[in-house]
Amino acid sequence: MPQLSDIPPQDRRRLWETMLLIRRFEEHIVDVYGQQEMQSPVHLYIGQEAVAAGVCLHLRPEDYLFSTHRSHGHCLAKGADVFSLYAEFYGRAAGCCRGKGGSMHPCAPEVGILGTTAIVGGGIPLATGAALASKLLGQGRVAVTLFGDGASEEGAFHESLNFAALKALPVVFVCENNFYATASPIHQRQPHDDIFRHAAGYGIPAAQVDGNDAAAVYFAAREAVQRARRGGGPSLIEARTYRWKGHVGPSCDWENGCRPKQELEQWMDRCPLERFTQRLLQSGDLTEQDIRGTLERTDVMLARELERAKHSPPPASSEVWRHVFHETK
Amino acid sequence: MPQLSDIPPQDRRRLWETMLLIRRFEEHIVDVYGQQEMQSPVHLYIGQEAVAAGVCLHLRPEDYLFSTHRSHGHCLAKGADVFSLYAEFYGRAAGCCRGKGGSMHPCAPEVGILGTTAIVGGGIPLATGAALASKLLGQGRVAVTLFGDGASEEGAFHESLNFAALKALPVVFVCENNFYATASPIHQRQPHDDIFRHAAGYGIPAAQVDGNDAAAVYFAAREAVQRARRGGGPSLIEARTYRWKGHVGPSCDWENGCRPKQELEQWMDRCPLERFTQRLLQSGDLTEQDIRGTLERTDVMLARELERAKHSPPPASSEVWRHVFHETK
Amino acid sequence: MPWTKIFSNQAEFDLALGGQGLRALSFREALVEAQRFLLQDDPRVLLMGEGVDDPGAIFGSTAGLAQSFGKDRVMDVPLAENGMTGVAIGAALAGLRPIFIHMRNDFLPMCMDQLINHAAKWSYMTGGRVNVPLVVRSIVGRGWGSAAQHSQALHGLFLHVPGLKIVAPATPYDAKGLLIAASRDGNPVMFFEHRWTFDYVGYVPAEAYQVPLDQGVRRRQGSDATVVAIGWMVNEALKAAAALEAEGVSLEIIDPRTLLPLDMPLILESVAKTGRLVIADTACHTGGTGAEIACRVAEWSPGALKAPVVRVDFPDAPTPASTALEKTYYPDAEAIAQAVHRTLREG
Amino acid sequence: MPWTKIFSNQAEFDLALGGQGLRALSFREALVEAQRFLLQDDPRVLLMGEGVDDPGAIFGSTAGLAQSFGKDRVMDVPLAENGMTGVAIGAALAGLRPIFIHMRNDFLPMCMDQLINHAAKWSYMTGGRVNVPLVVRSIVGRGWGSAAQHSQALHGLFLHVPGLKIVAPATPYDAKGLLIAASRDGNPVMFFEHRWTFDYVGYVPAEAYQVPLDQGVRRRQGSDATVVAIGWMVNEALKAAAALEAEGVSLEIIDPRTLLPLDMPLILESVAKTGRLVIADTACHTGGTGAEIACRVAEWSPGALKAPVVRVDFPDAPTPASTALEKTYYPDAEAIAQAVHRTLREG
Numbered sequence A, B: 001m002p003q004l005s006d007i008p009p010q011d012r013r014r015l016w017e018t019m020l021l022i023r024r025f026e027e028h029i030v031d032v033y034g035q036q037e038m039q040s041p042v043h044l045y046i047g048q049e050a051v052a053a054g055v056c057l058h059l060r061p062e063d064y065l066f067s068t069h070r071s072h073g074h075c076l077a078k079g080a081d082v083f084s085l086y087a088e089f090y091g092r093a094a095g096c097c098r099g100k101g102g103s104m105h106p107c108a109p110e111v112g113i114l115g116t117t118a119i120v121g122g123g124i125p126l127a128t129g130a131a132l133a134s135k136l137l138g139q140g141r142v143a144v145t146l147f148g149d150g151a152s153e154e155g156a157f158h159e160s161l162n163f164a165a166l167k168a169l170p171v172v173f174v175c176e177n178n179f180y181a182t183a184s185p186i187h188q189r190q191p192h193d194d195i196f197r198h199a200a201g202y203g204i205p206a207a208q209v210d211g212n213d214a215a216a217v218y219f220a221a222r223e224a225v226q227r228a229r230r231g232g233g234p235s236l237i238e239a240r241t242y243r244w245k246g247h248v249g250p251s252c253d254w255e256n257g258c259r260p261k262q263e264l265e266q267w268m269d270r271c272p273l274e275r276f277t278q279r280l281l282q283s284g285d286l287t288e289q290d291i292r293g294t295l296e297r298t299d300v301m302l303a304r305e306l307e308r309a310k311h312s313p314p315p316a317s318s319e320v321w322r323h324v325f326h327e328t329k
Numbered sequence C, D: 001m002p003w004t005k006i007f008s009n010q011a012e013f014d015l016a017l018g019g020q021g022l023r024a025l026s027f028r029e030a031l032v033e034a035q036r037f038l039l040q041d042d043p044r045v046l047l048m049g050e051g052v053d054d055p056g057a058i059f060g061s062t063a064g065l066a067q068s069f070g071k072d073r074v075m076d077v078p079l080a081e082n083g084m085t086g087v088a089i090g091a092a093l094a095g096l097r098p099i100f101i102h103m104r105n106d107f108l109p110m111c112m113d114q115l116i117n118h119a120a121k122w123s124y125m126t127g128g129r130v131n132v133p134l135v136v137r138s139i140v141g142r143g144w145g146s147a148a149q150h151s152q153a154l155h156g157l158f159l160h161v162p163g164l165k166i167v168a169p170a171t172p173y174d175a176k177g178l179l180i181a182a183s184r185d186g187n188p189v190m191f192f193e194h195r196w197t198f199d200y201v202g203y204v205p206a207e208a209y210q211v212p213l214d215q216g217v218r219r220r221q222g223s224d225a226t227v228v229a230i231g232w233m234v235n236e237a238l239k240a241a242a243a244l245e246a247e248g249v250s251l252e253i254i255d256p257r258t259l260l261p262l263d264m265p266l267i268l269e270s271v272a273k274t275g276r277l278v279i280a281d282t283a284c285h286t287g288g289t290g291a292e293i294a295c296r297v298a299e300w301s302p303g304a305l306k307a308p309v310v311r312v313d314f315p316d317a318p319t320p321a322s323t324a325l326e327k328t329y330y331p332d333a334e335a336i337a338q339a340v341h342r343t344l345r346e347g
């Protein structure tokens, strides 16, 4: 078992800061959502931050990332701009998609996010295709696709694993197994919950990790990304985790009977941010003062960007007819 | 390893007769196809007979069978009527689908063949659904789906395995791995050719058998069908075999460069019918005289039915507009 | 007729019909009642879909059914739309009568292979020997930034697929009667619902009844122009009619209810009377249901129109997320009224 | 113009145009030449599809390309249409320009999710920041009992999907020029070919050229009636025109070439002249391209028609297998001529 000390100090710090950024980014949404001005169905990531942080730390800006309906954390970890995300969720012209995509479809081509699909499983073949492009063009870029346990039931997941294995593509499949698809528990959808087992059928290396342990995700992702980058082909990582909020929106879904409250509480006790914070405090990577300082800086920045986004102008109505097609060749 | 002697004598005989029937049924098509009166794209099964024979011997008339574009052998082994198949291939009104389906879409509801799809992989979920119906209605019927190596690449295969395992459905998935999909060799489509390996991902019992050995198929299918019938859930059988003819039509496709002739010859040396004939001769289940007699009776019957079919009338043109919808409630 | 009326809430209903002792249900409740009846009445009926048994209960339209009938008959399924549609078809072939439910139209493209290549063609390919008694319910999403992949209305696509029937109820009464008819029909029936009709209230008899799958209904008598309105647009057309009435314009409103088969006699009769036609649909413009209706009017009653037909529908663009853009994207009663004005001006 | 002409074989071509020193290619060869040019010209171009590299070479339309460019650029793929279409789209997003090839239209429903929910919407959803330079070639099968699942023509479905372009070439010249234009376009383009046009011969310049994706062509000048003919029907319309000429009827033939965008000005201009319109398509009747064209004529030139529009297309039924039934199922030059007679009688 690799130790925390096997993670370079600057990476430890970045892991923690990324998780913190995601957590607070989402909590700011929770705070303002009730105002009903952010009119976009937000699928919050709170509770799963270690996965995005641990995976994306290994990626370069030019590497590709394909996400899902639950995209915020992934985008932030990959380096997407906070303001342009918030503005997008508010449906503003300055949003990363000019207000046309909303929370489910962010893009940030400048950091390898070429667009996001909210069709479950839909992004998996897209990432595989981006990896094919990278390989055929000899670019050395890695493509990562993050998706849920539900997505692993879609045929497109298997079709992608098969093709990626066949062509030894530089793609990392990361399944965030949070044991639910909307309110449907995994045992109503799959015969068991060890999703990583499907990789063997394709001869793809796989790892099952504690998705609430940023270090565990970090090590598994490092291996997978390095393998992809050196031409060793695809990998599958199953990160077992849990979302704290409801499937969509800022409330908790145990309140309406979707899940047992106790289950949520057990997982909250294993908060990925809190756990990693404690470890970094112990290791001396962090001090209480660091924490307070970073938290404050992050919150000030997020509040500022959110306000800017909220008060930025909506798109002109003529935008409805634009961009149906690519405008220049 | 079970021995030939573990197969009851009447089953040994039926296995052999079924293979012979299929082989000669197809060879009669080869003989007449050049006349260009059988205007239907025939996907011949010659070389793969042991699979259909070994699987279907365990099925009851009320059990379900879902086939593919390469359906003739499956239908015969399940008990479909020779005349109504030939008539269908000739596009005649007396065909099993009134001439509307042709060679790729036979049905014989009286023996559990509820229709056939030529969309690769399409029949796999249908069989799974029939098994669901059997289970929910408490009928004890088993559903079998036979499909090719190509079909195992379709997402529908995996989606079906998942659901069948989840609900422990009485369905047997039989993959006839003949190493080609049209002219495309499996190594251009899959990272390895051990298709049975995918079952483990779902916790489904699987067997890989010599599909040119009727006894081997028989034993694997017996176990799978019995498991299904007693409520033990689905199984996957991979039967490794080879088609002798081209993907479609009566000629051999090595002639146009689709495959090496030598490869075909090696597989022809392992002819499933010839091998089983030899074993039954050795075991005393068959005599040379039996063989001659059965062959002659079979040929006379096939020639008669084929002639009848060929000379039976075509459907009236008004049939074009019928059966788009189910006619009575 | 009380059952042709739609109300936006119970109070409105009480005002108009409550005095007659009629029972009101919401569109959502009407769906629940139809399915409850079907499940009770026929052991072969089975509901399948992602989340049919969860607390959300498909926007409430399957509420309580899993509790009453168990999870074998109100069955949550994996996320595998094409495969699971195939499973539903296979089950239908083998004796069940599944109702497959999608929360959104947008997931239908995932199962087009099973719908187009299998369900629609099965009766024909088997020469009528095997049929597919399958209903596919799917809901049109709209608003709150649902955007391009969660607010499509795709009924128009299926018009071009022989072997499918297409239903688009606009009222609680029709939701119940058409769903029962669809499940009994014995053919694959695409059943399109609009999220925004779910709260509508209307008269719904307690007993089981069927609304035939080939009969439209005249929702409003009028003499100056005909609006053929589909699904949610029926209510917008009624609003437009009320506004136009104040101006002295008399609108006739036809709700086809089923798009395949399409009740052309009813449409042609109305057009013969009014000489003006507006078609209001909840889908994108090009290649949709409106084109087919307009084309048939041109083929069968070429002289009937005094002014060119006008289509009121969505732009030929995916749905934008921004609320600001949604306002422009979606036509409403106002757009219908404008279209009517145009036909009056031009003819 | 020589490039508007179609010949059923080389001898016919030689007779008509050979004297002018023009080069003839078959439709199939024109496709090969276009793809060879694209592969040579742009290292980002990639052909993908089941069997693109095999001896059959997609009915010969990719013949020799795997040999010239290798199996990485002319790539056989697994049988996984939806996933592989997603792979093609992902590759397009990341800088390649894939041409995905299906042997049959019938396999398109398998990838509707990736085509409708992804390719068609990507530019819009990203606010125009990321585009999908993808061409999807697919061939309409026909005859020899191909039956319901191997002979569909599904271009009409895609008319209702904003964000896609639709191309349906009828001549070798257009096959080459439109394919090059499609690959250069930067948008997802559905490229529909008809198996029965593959042997047609016509003038094809050796150099690379583009046929614009929004311009139809007048294949024949005439004054009595307009036939808008799509794909394979263009040649049938030409045959009908020849037969009708003998009777003194002068037919104008419009080949839209691209169905989206649709060259309505050309169609309206012709209809304004002839006052009679027949639309001949190689697809099922209801909800197809014909309905959209007829509807637009009714909207935009309501007074132009002296007789009702007539659609010549397939019955609203899946394709039957039996040759006897295929004869009834498929309309031909004769059916077009009859339709023209009808418009002449009725107007």
Ligand SMILES: Cc1ncc(C[n+]2csc(CCOP(=O)(O)OP(=O)(O)O)c2C)c(N)n1
Pocket: A069, A070, A118, A119, A120, A121, A147, A148, A149, A150, A151, A152, A178, A180, A181, A182, A247, C050, C079, C081, C107, C110
């Ligand atoms: C193809 C498709 N089917 C259904 C949906 C509706 N839907 C949106 S998210 C979701 C659950 C996805 O679960 P999972 O993949 O585990 O991701 P999670 O939400 O848990 O992050 C569903 C069913 C969809 N968007 N796409």
Ligand SMILES: Cc1ncc(C[n+]2csc(CCOP(=O)(O)OP(=O)(O)O)c2C)c(N)n1
Pocket: B069, B070, B118, B119, B120, B121, B147, B148, B149, B150, B151, B152, B178, B180, B181, B182, B247, D050, D079, D081, D103, D107, D110
């Ligand atoms: C979805 C789909 N894709 C492609 C085809 C064309 N096609 C027909 S049979 C076939 C090969 C199938 O190979 P396999 O499943 O191994 O069966 P085999 O022919 O070897 O028996 C292909 C590609 C099809 N019918 N359906």
Ligand SMILES: [Mg+2]
Pocket: A148, A149, A150, A176, A177, A178, A179, A180, A181, A182
């Ligand atoms: Mg999940």
Ligand SMILES: [Mg+2]
Pocket: B148, B149, B150, B176, B177, B178, B179, B180, B181, B182
């Ligand atoms: Mg095969």
